[in-house]
Amino acid sequence: MDSGLELALANLHDRLARAAHQDRLLDIGYRVVDSPIGKLLLAATEAGVVRVAFEIEDHQAVLQRLAESVSPRILEAPERLDEAARQLEEYFNGKRRQFHLPVDFRLSRGFRLDVLHHLPDIAYGSTESYAQVARAAGSPNAVRAVGTACATNPLPVILPCHRVVRSDGSFGGYLGGTEAKRTLLDLEAAA
Structure with missing residues (x-):
């Protein structure tokens, strides 16, 4: 053209x-x-x-x-x-640990929304297990539902579902793929 x-x-x-x-x-x-x-x-x-x-x-x-x-x-x-x-x-670039942005949560409801609201509370460079997130979101038996909430998170990175891992420390799934999850966790660990 x-x-x-x-x-x-x-x-x-x-x-x-x-x-x-x-x-x-x-x-x-x-x-x-x-x-x-x-x-x-x-x-x-x-x-x-x-x-x-x-x-x-x-x-x-x-x-x-x-x-x-x-x-x-x-x-x-x-x-x-x-x-x-x-x-x-x-x-x-390693210069920001938290996001301060207005977000529109209209794509999530119920327990999934409870999980999304908790995700920013997981400290930069840290992880929580699906079970820990279930307890923090008010439903300690909803471990699988936490996985679903993370898998359907409409705001990955900004709402850091990459910081949620299995109880044994292994990654679990990630919407962006396991290599993206590894990259994000490595980036935060290096800071």
């Missing part, structure tokens, strides 16, 4: 994104950022970050599910996620 045409299309997109935001026609803005664990899709509503998705989840499929479950008014709008992108970059 001609570089002049690419620039014109980029400018048009930026104008449309700003107009949609100003006129409150944009329900979900998104952007993709590079990270040591691959490209991450970040999506936010007016309430806050609603989704962080790994490349292996297929970003287009994630956007389609957001369109079906939240709103079809989705547009690439990087500026809505500038702060989230900045904080993630700081985290991956």
